[in-house]
Amino acid sequence: MLLSLRLIISGDAELWSIVLLSLRVSLTAVIIAAVIGMPTGAALAVGRFSGRRAAIVLINALMGLPPVVVGLLVYLLLSNSGPLGVLQLLYTPTAMIIAQVVLVTPIIAALTRQVVEDLDCEYAEQLRSMGVSRIASVPTLLWDGRLSLVTALLAGFGRAIAEVGAVIIVGGNINHVTRVMTTTIALETSKGNLALALALGTILIVIAILVNAALGILGTPSQRIAHA
Amino acid sequence: MLLSLRLIISGDAELWSIVLLSLRVSLTAVIIAAVIGMPTGAALAVGRFSGRRAAIVLINALMGLPPVVVGLLVYLLLSNSGPLGVLQLLYTPTAMIIAQVVLVTPIIAALTRQVVEDLDCEYAEQLRSMGVSRIASVPTLLWDGRLSLVTALLAGFGRAIAEVGAVIIVGGNINHVTRVMTTTIALETSKGNLALALALGTILIVIAILVNAALGILGTPSQRIAHA
Amino acid sequence: MRDVATAFDAENVLAGAASHTPRQAQSILPISVRDLAYTVGAKQLVKIDRLTLTPGAPTIILGPNGAGKSLLLRLMHGLIEPTTGEVLFGHEPMNARIRRRQAMVFQRPVVLRRSVRANVDYALAAHGMRGRKRRKRLEELLEMGGLAPMMRQAARSLSGGEQQRLALVRAVAAGPELLFLDEPTSSLDPGATQHIEALVHRFAESGMKIVMVTHDIGQARRLAGEVVFMHRGHVVEQSPAAEFFDKPKSQAACDFVAGRLLA
Amino acid sequence: MRDVATAFDAENVLAGAASHTPRQAQSILPISVRDLAYTVGAKQLVKIDRLTLTPGAPTIILGPNGAGKSLLLRLMHGLIEPTTGEVLFGHEPMNARIRRRQAMVFQRPVVLRRSVRANVDYALAAHGMRGRKRRKRLEELLEMGGLAPMMRQAARSLSGGEQQRLALVRAVAAGPELLFLDEPTSSLDPGATQHIEALVHRFAESGMKIVMVTHDIGQARRLAGEVVFMHRGHVVEQSPAAEFFDKPKSQAACDFVAGRLLA
Amino acid sequence: AQDKFIVVQSTTSTQNSGLFDAILPKFAEKSGIEVRVVAVGTGQAIKNAENGDGDVLLVHAKPAEEKFVAEGWGVERHDVMYNDFVIVGPAGDPAGVAGSNDAVASLKKIAESQSPFASRGDDSGTHKAELRLWKEAGTDVASASGGWYRETGSGMGATLNTGVGMGAYILTDRATWISYGNKRDYKVLVEGDPKLFNQYGVILVNPEKHPNVKAEEGQAFIDWLIGPEGQAAIADFKIDGQQLFFPNAD
Numbered sequence A, B: 001m002l003l004s005l006r007l008i009i010s011g012d013a014e015l016w017s018i019v020l021l022s023l024r025v026s027l028t029a030v031i032i033a034a035v036i037g038m039p040t041g042a043a044l045a046v047g048r049f050s051g052r053r054a055a056i057v058l059i060n061a062l063m064g065l066p067p068v069v070v071g072l073l074v075y076l077l078l079s080n081s082g083p084l085g086v087l088q089l090l091y092t093p094t095a096m097i098i099a100q101v102v103l104v105t106p107i108i109a110a111l112t113r114q115v116v117e118d119l120d121c122e123y124a125e126q127l128r129s130m131g132v133s134r135i136a137s138v139p140t141l142l143w144d145g146r147l148s149l150v151t152a153l154l155a156g157f158g159r160a161i162a163e164v165g166a167v168i169i170v171g172g173n174i175n176h177v178t179r180v181m182t183t184t185i186a187l188e189t190s191k192g193n194l195a196l197a198l199a200l201g202t203i204l205i206v207i208a209i210l211v212n213a214a215l216g217i218l219g220t221p222s223q224r225i226a227h228a
Numbered sequence C, D: 001m002r003d004v005a006t007a008f009d010a011e012n013v014l015a016g017a018a019s020h021t022p023r024q025a026q027s028i029l030p031i032s033v034r035d036l037a038y039t040v041g042a043k044q045l046v047k048i049d050r051l052t053l054t055p056g057a058p059t060i061i062l063g064p065n066g067a068g069k070s071l072l073l074r075l076m077h078g079l080i081e082p083t084t085g086e087v088l089f090g091h092e093p094m095n096a097r098i099r100r101r102q103a104m105v106f107q108r109p110v111v112l113r114r115s116v117r118a119n120v121d122y123a124l125a126a127h128g129m130r131g132r133k134r135r136k137r138l139e140e141l142l143e144m145g146g147l148a149p150m151m152r153q154a155a156r157s158l159s160g161g162e163q164q165r166l167a168l169v170r171a172v173a174a175g176p177e178l179l180f181l182d183e184p185t186s187s188l189d190p191g192a193t194q195h196i197e198a199l200v201h202r203f204a205e206s207g208m209k210i211v212m213v214t215h216d217i218g219q220a221r222r223l224a225g226e227v228v229f230m231h232r233g234h235v236v237e238q239s240p241a242a243e244f245f246d247k248p249k250s251q252a253a254c255d256f257v258a259g260r261l262l263a
Numbered sequence E: 001a002q003d004k005f006i007v008v009q010s011t012t013s014t015q016n017s018g019l020f021d022a023i024l025p026k027f028a029e030k031s032g033i034e035v036r037v038v039a040v041g042t043g044q045a046i047k048n049a050e051n052g053d054g055d056v057l058l059v060h061a062k063p064a065e066e067k068f069v070a071e072g073w074g075v076e077r078h079d080v081m082y083n084d085f086v087i088v089g090p091a092g093d094p095a096g097v098a099g100s101n102d103a104v105a106s107l108k109k110i111a112e113s114q115s116p117f118a119s120r121g122d123d124s125g126t127h128k129a130e131l132r133l134w135k136e137a138g139t140d141v142a143s144a145s146g147g148w149y150r151e152t153g154s155g156m157g158a159t160l161n162t163g164v165g166m167g168a169y170i171l172t173d174r175a176t177w178i179s180y181g182n183k184r185d186y187k188v189l190v191e192g193d194p195k196l197f198n199q200y201g202v203i204l205v206n207p208e209k210h211p212n213v214k215a216e217e218g219q220a221f222i223d224w225l226i227g228p229e230g231q232a233a234i235a236d237f238k239i240d241g242q243q244l245f246f247p248n249a250d
């Protein structure tokens, strides 16, 4: 605790650059994942295609994608001897964002599916009557369900900001380049500097709380209107 | 792929013991986390105490607990020089379960809060009219919301089965004792046996799919009744 | 929903009451509303200085859409907190003990995501009924609501009228002494409406206080002991039924009864 | 909800229609129901061999609770798939083009979690209306439903009657040629009921086909061109209004009108 | 970050010791080339290099390195520096090996007394060295795995954490040990045996295999490292007065 306080107050420049990189990578990843995952999840909720059940099971299962595996896949993709090697993205923040997007998208999609399905259960016939096709109803459902969807976003953010397995493989935890909070914590742990590692962990959680407080405002019950 | 297939078919005894330990640890952890997290989440949803908002932000933020940090905390707790050292739990599957419970409970609690709050929005006045106190309404809301809560469980399971940071610290990834799928994958990766690591990853995902298919049945839309 | 059933049921409802809510020393009546105001943002939705509902024949609340009838019921039943003022039962404000002695049927029934049977049973359990007695009562209630044939069906899949009947029997499950009804027959067919009116009549006669909102003037005439007329959140008048219907004190009431009043 | 408004609005509804749904060569009428059955599990909820609804005065569907009225409307409007049989509009089965030319007001209104204004605007947008024209239409509709004063309010917080009015104006937003109404005045006050009846009457006169379910026999008498009487999932009779009300063919219908029929 | 940079694939021991943080700035200052170090398991480092995801490989597993060059993945191997392995253990020293300078004998004692021993078990340079010693000691550790012999299958630091946590003996490289922060009551018990010698080598990844290897900059780094300045920098790197690595480039 003390240590973390001292670290924060001393406003150690290096620490801050690490914190900022963590936020940059994870927030970017979550935004991209949301842009992909929310429509996907909503489509799964309203779609009436065959194999829908299977797709839902799959997306739910993908919430269990191991970060290390995702890291490896992205590594093999971006490696110089991999298909996208030419892009020279390995060991860059971009690579870390890609890995986290893969990791977080299923989480946001699966949770969105749940929320949207519950809402659709109420809206479906009304929208259909208004001539809104299943697919056209997606934006409506996402919009009217936004308060509940905030939690899905936060779950995705939690996963992104906390994971280390994927970013360390594709980022390489290179000092000043791809070192983020979690990789630093892992490094300090392996150096046996447990106190420092915990201090950094505390900072990470404090940051998570701040981000949640910010995003959370959107999803607070006070904004709901009780049913007449 | 091929490799994983061969591994599975060859039914390598060692592999299976690892797989089973993974399942044992994660499923136990999720069950315990559900027992703690669901009532907590529901209470947060229906409670009307001061500081509720703060509590919700906190629980949401704790979805971002870094596995490594959780691992360290549990490590310090259970290590011989720690408060619970006498229990001699460090480097046992029990320690891994404890760590995963800490990791998963906030996820289940936060997602439960969301689901229950949406349902309560509909039930609150009716239950109140029937003289059911806020707290007494928790079981009712959890039961009637069970279809939607399945996804929360699955999210928790996904996190547990996939994480490596915590279990490797408190379990020590000791061969034949506390080695699970994710720690094995991490090990093979560090050995440079990427193909084998990926094969194991594939197996892990297949397992996740099976578990989801099993649990998922409960939460399939077919079981819902459209509103009159 | 055989008519023979009803007489029998009506007693039973109170039997239910008597049996498990031993009449407390002091009654929960009269209901006294004092300086009650309910405001949302800048809008004052309900403003009632004095209103007293005494034991006896049913009180029917009339008024145009948006007059504040449902809000008033929810305020009295303690489902929403007034911005200012208070509601007293006897001489006490709402509390758990008082709540168990009253019930309400919502304008828009809320049925639990369970079978019809489970919905009624839930209410009985909530009032602490157990075992054989509860099972017996459950059957009586399903019978009373004409729901026995569909008791295993998901309550959500009931027709509008069936849901409304379910809501009613669920409300009287534990034999309340005070019953708030918010347009309880709005989606019932003529037969069911007569049936429910008969029930309400019997409930009232056997001592249950009924406070009911309706838009059916005929129904009001048939059931009302007194009428409370609301308009724009205020109680414009409170008079004995006979009086109200042949010469209402207020112009608004006149127009309303004639269907000339425009919200 | 001034009465002057209504005359003006009624035309406008069709104006709306004319303007954006250029009358197709063939009309979507008559509605022909053929061997229609809707079954859940073992329960046959609706079974109708032949039913034809022709253009002209409103068709009123009467029947006890649980007769299958709402299911029939949902089947005809294509919200649920029949187990067997089909519904034809003109000579075509339901399709996107036909759907845009009809609308429905549900027994239990479903309002979007948005402001009153946004709810109506959504319907207009859904029918592809844009810009100035849409804004103008929006105001007319809010006016017609007497909702202008509360247009910024969350639709969920409207009173029961207000929500029902919102549902109605939303349904007629794009000027349908065919309108299904499921007990549209069940929670309206006498004034609003008269107002809506007047509207329905005008809509019908200006060529809109109305298919309406109600439990208000008086209302049925006032509006009906023909009556379809349902009982236990079957159409027991279909007769011109006058005929139906002075000498119904079936005993069930007799009892029903007299309020003697028990579900 | 400068625009000119190379990627060095190396092992956790070198990174954890803090060596790179100490010497790289000096090279960057001189050459204007930023050195980006990816520290992973030895096996993974070599694999990554074979994939061309690094310009220079710096590890301590001589046989594997020579194989790497023989197969044409690398251009040429140079000795850079050495340090030594030590056996650390709890002050209690259940196997009574303290003060010994005979690694093999000590391991025998540990095996006989069935005292817990934590092995990296990850095919790393350290792990391979350890296995060589067990072989000489004639102990079949495979059969003891899960019992007193515990393979943590993780990096040096993680293995130290685990070992310290369960009061086990651990073979570690001195550099990691000195810079290690979670020692508790642990001490170096066995050291000074020539068999505990730990040689580090550096290799330029073969540009003919991977065209986008930055051969020029990579070679520049190697030349500096095995040249007088680099060697001096290595020698100067000390933690509380102790030198961690001993330059021995030929």
Ligand SMILES: Nc1ncnc2c1ncn2[C@@H]1O[C@H](COP(=O)(O)OP(=O)(O)OP(=O)(O)O)[C@@H](O)[C@H]1O
Pocket: C040, C043, C045, C063, C064, C065, C066, C067, C068, C069, C070, C071, C072, C107, D150, D153, D157, D158, D159, D160, D161, D162, D187, D189
């Ligand atoms: N949260 C709110 N914000 C603004 N206005 C509200 C809110 N809740 C209710 N109102 C308004 O309060 C008025 C009274 O509502 P209430 O439901 O009591 O009417 P009512 O008399 O029951 O009408 P009805 O006969 O249609 O059921 C309505 O005009 C409604 O729009």
Ligand SMILES: Nc1ncnc2c1ncn2[C@@H]1O[C@H](COP(=O)(O)OP(=O)(O)OP(=O)(O)O)[C@@H](O)[C@H]1O
Pocket: C150, C153, C157, C158, C159, C160, C161, C162, C187, C189, D040, D043, D045, D063, D064, D065, D066, D067, D068, D069, D070, D071, D072, D107
């Ligand atoms: N999923 C279902 N399973 C079983 N029965 C059902 C289901 N859905 C509807 N029903 C039954 O079908 C019957 C017809 O329902 P419907 O809503 O059409 O009645 P209705 O004529 O509209 O009655 P009301 O006048 O009360 O609105 C009802 O008895 C209802 O209980």
Ligand SMILES: [Mg+2]
Pocket: C069, C070, C071, C107, C182, D159, D160, D161
């Ligand atoms: Mg009302």
Ligand SMILES: [Mg+2]
Pocket: C159, C160, C161, D069, D070, D071, D107, D182
């Ligand atoms: Mg109906």
